[in-house]
Amino acid sequence: MHRSTKWLTGLIGLQALILIPLVLGREYRLFLPYNWHKVLHIAGAVVFLGNIIVTGLWMASAERTGGTAVLKFGAHAVNWMDVFFTAPGVILILVNGLPLASQWGGITRVPWILAALLLFVLSGVVWVGLLIPDQNRMIRLSDPVLSDESLPPAFFRCLHRWYVWGVVATVLPLISLFLMVLKPKLW
8 A cells, every 4th residue: 555545544534533423413513613614614625626626637637648757646646635635625624514514403404414415425435435446556556667668558447447436526526515505405
């Protein structure tokens, strides 16, 4: 397992700990003024969504160059960007969004909050279950290859699968964002 994946594993564990009170049915309380939670929640969404969108575009651009060194660098950088941006964005979203939800009556009482959270969690399942393992495989497959050699076909199969699941993991929180902004009456 690559060092960046080990860091990600720790950060994902922290995210799981943040969700434990939700699973136990406990309410999250504001520990900052409401507007500070709101600002930090939005900042987390910007960092999170910005990184996952840019990362996909960045890897597609790296593939278009056809350069082995660029793709190797991209494979490593994607994992590290998850450590520095995606995971902290998720933490900011959860740590601030869950107390905000309680001010609206709770997660289970407000349909658009519940739907947005479920989509966000589903995106996280795709990220942890499919994207991170593929990112780790791309690193493993690219590391022994020298800059003047071609990457193995398995690297590109993994990369193209990563694109597909990356789109899924990006669209789900974008829908979540629309639900948070528009606050529609769902049921």
